Amino acid sequence: MQTFQGIAVSPGVAIGEAFVVDSEGFRIPRRFIERDAVQDELKRLEASVEAVAIQLEQYGQAVAVQLGEQYGAIFSAQHQMLRDARLQTEISSLISQRQYSAEYAVSRTLRRYAKVFQNLENQHMAERAHDIFDIEKRLLRELLGGKREDLAHLSSQVIVVAHDLTPSETANLNTNFVRGFAAEIGGPGGHTAIVAEALEIPAVVGAGAFLNEVSGGDMLIVDGDRGRIILHPDDATLASYRQQAEQQRSQAAQLETLRDLPAETLDGQKIAIMANIEFPREVDACLARGANGIGLYRTEFLYLGSGHEPSEDEHYQAYLRVVQAMNGRPVVIRTLDLGADKMGLSPRSENERNPFLGLRSIRLSLKNLAGFRTQLRAILRASVHGDVRVMFPLISTLSELRQAKVVLRDSMEDLDEAGIAYNRDLPIGMMVEVPATALLIDRFAREVDFLSIGTNDLIQYALAVDRSNREVASLYNAGDPSILQLIKQIVNAGDEHRVHTSLCGQMSSNPMFTMVLIGLGLRYLSVPPMAVPEIKNVCRRVSLAQCEAVAERALRLDTAMEVNDYLKQELLAVMAQTAESTR
Ligand code: PEP
Numbered sequence: 001m002q003t004f005q006g007i008a009v010s011p012g013v014a015i016g017e018a019f020v021v022d023s024e025g026f027r028i029p030r031r032f033i034e035r036d037a038v039q040d041e042l043k044r045l046e047a048s049v050e051a052v053a054i055q056l057e058q059y060g061q062a063v064a065v066q067l068g069e070q071y072g073a074i075f076s077a078q079h080q081m082l083r084d085a086r087l088q089t090e091i092s093s094l095i096s097q098r099q100y101s102a103e104y105a106v107s108r109t110l111r112r113y114a115k116v117f118q119n120l121e122n123q124h125m126a127e128r129a130h131d132i133f134d135i136e137k138r139l140l141r142e143l144l145g146g147k148r149e150d151l152a153h154l155s156s157q158v159i160v161v162a163h164d165l166t167p168s169e170t171a172n173l174n175t176n177f178v179r180g181f182a183a184e185i186g187g188p189g190g191h192t193a194i195v196a197e198a199l200e201i202p203a204v205v206g207a208g209a210f211l212n213e214v215s216g217g218d219m220l221i222v223d224g225d226r227g228r229i230i231l232h233p234d235d236a237t238l239a240s241y242r243q244q245a246e247q248q249r250s251q252a253a254q255l256e257t258l259r260d261l262p263a264e265t266l267d268g269q270k271i272a273i274m275a276n277i278e279f280p281r282e283v284d285a286c287l288a289r290g291a292n293g294i295g296l297y298r299t300e301f302l303y304l305g306s307g308h309e310p311s312e313d314e315h316y317q318a319y320l321r322v323v324q325a326m327n328g329r330p331v332v333i334r335t336l337d338l339g340a341d342k343m344g345l346s347p348r349s350e351n352e353r354n355p356f357l358g359l360r361s362i363r364l365s366l367k368n369l370a371g372f373r374t375q376l377r378a379i380l381r382a383s384v385h386g387d388v389r390v391m392f393p394l395i396s397t398l399s400e401l402r403q404a405k406v407v408l409r410d411s412m413e414d415l416d417e418a419g420i421a422y423n424r425d426l427p428i429g430m431m432v433e434v435p436a437t438a439l440l441i442d443r444f445a446r447e448v449d450f451l452s453i454g455t456n457d458l459i460q461y462a463l464a465v466d467r468s469n470r471e472v473a474s475l476y477n478a479g480d481p482s483i484l485q486l487i488k489q490i491v492n493a494g495d496e497h498r499v500h501t502s503l504c505g506q507m508s509s510n511p512m513f514t515m516v517l518i519g520l521g522l523r524y525l526s527v528p529p530m531a532v533p534e535i536k537n538v539c540r541r542v543s544l545a546q547c548e549a550v551a552e553r554a555l556r557l558d559t560a561m562e563v564n565d566y567l568k569q570e571l572l573a574v575m576a577q578t579a580e581s582t583r
């Protein structure tokens with residue numbers, strides 16, 4: 001049994017067989033072949049070995065000519081390894097005796113060899129492991145040829161383990177088959193993590209290098225609550241996790257009873273629990289969990305899933321589905337927030353050294369005015385079917401906000417000219433995600449109908465910590481006193497100007513922060529659908545006065561660690577108290 005520690009980004013426990021997507025995108029599932037296919041499989045293996053041997057010889061010769069014999073010798077060593085009789089016998093016997101596919105037999109054997117080298121104390125010898133992985137990759141490339149498997153077309157239940165998956169690859173995972181997900185890189189606020197949560201699959205990211213240890217078909221546990229990946233769990237661990245998964249199922253079933261009850265504090269303060277969605281199909285989960293509306297619809301996922309620029313009608317149909325399903329409840333449609341880690345259709349520009357500080361979000365929309373108007377027209381058209389509100393992301397200056405509003409007015413004129421109906425009083429909101437915006441928030445608050453705090457970005461910009469980088473994940477902290485101060489300032493400005501403020505970053509889905517957020521004055525929390533019942537549950541067990549006292553104390557603490565410890569303690573006390581009173 002081996003345990004790897006990563007960052008928990010989507011709760012729950014998944015137990016199952018690994019499906020490995022390595023950094024080159026090869027997938028090596030444990031696959032068996034029919035007995036009468038063994039000879040053909042051995043021939044496939046032989047052909048791939050021949051092809052790789054020729055490649056290595058050719059590379060060796062070319063390098064020897066250009067750089068000298070000693071460099072060419074690097075490839076000769078690999079060539080010898082590839083031709084090694086013991087290695088060949090081992091791979092062939094996995095095919096002939098265990099009926100493994102050639103891909104799986106190659107991958108399993110070579111990874112075992114590489115591990116032996118990796119474990120050697122001698123640094124020079126340990127580096128030979130790279131040469132073995134290189135042989136594995138070359139053989140797999142030959143064996144798989146052009147017919148790589150498509151993650152979207154799985155046919156059995158698996159846990160996907162990868163070096164990384166982009167948000168759009170994650171979005172395309174088939175949740176009927178993918179039980180869990182774990183990646184070597186990624187940070188707590190990255191969009192891959194957010195999508196995993198939207199798909200409601202337990203996920204861990206930023207676990208560091210662990211893929212070399214895993215082969216397709218290995219038994220794995222992904223603990224999305226504690227951020228652990230457990231390879232080859234022993235029987236006791238398996239039993240304890242199975243029990244935990246069962247407990248979680250029954251807790252979720254218990255919380256379902258809250259669906260039709262309001263999120264109201266013990267002293268009668270109503271809190272609206274809205275849902276964040278990325279895909280229209282998530283509305284079913286929102287309704288099933290009793291969300292009061294959609295507080296954030298991340299429309300950019302329309303691009304990420306489709307591979308082409310959506311037409312006005314494609315935008316409209318997606319929005320219509322959400323608005324109709326929500327049946328009069330508010331739906332906040334955020335305009336495109338592409339760029340940074342959510343790349344759109346065009347490749348990243350060479351000048352984007354710091355994509356999170358680059359051409360992303362509203363900046364991109366204001367550069368692509370035609371596309372922006374297309375989206376705004378679709379939102380306006382959808383506005384006659386329900387309580388639609390439009391929201392601009394990543395506003396960092398007043399002139400940006402004003403420009404966006406001008407484009408909205410232009411889009412209204414387009415519809416007027418075409419005689420198409422829309423809601424002229426469509427509420428206009430903006431996300432507060434940039435510290436500069438938070439500093440001048442009272443000026444922004446005069447020019448919008450609502451504010452929504454995007455803590456995922458606000459934290460990264462305020463603390464100067466990349467939200468998707470595991471190396472600095474420990475510095476990415478929603479409980480940092482500076483973040484609490486910023487939230488307080490934004491909420492106060494909203495109250496002063498009578499515009500409501502919601503909080504839609506991942507922070508709002510962590511029950512540890514519910515009391516402090518209510519205490520800071522928030523009355524709208526927007527969370528992933530999965531988190532709605534748990535957050536509602538906390539709201540119903542606390543009083544406003546209690547929350548205000550918690551916020552006051554938290555604001556006076558000096559460090560994120562102190563704040564987190566204090567908030568955890570308070571939450572535990574509330575839960576213990578209520579458990580006591582329901583006995
Ligand atoms: C945020 O930044 O908090 C937010 C909700 O937007 P996104 O996560 O899509 O950047």
Ligand code: MG
Nearest residue numbers: 433454456457
């Ligand atoms: Mg954001």
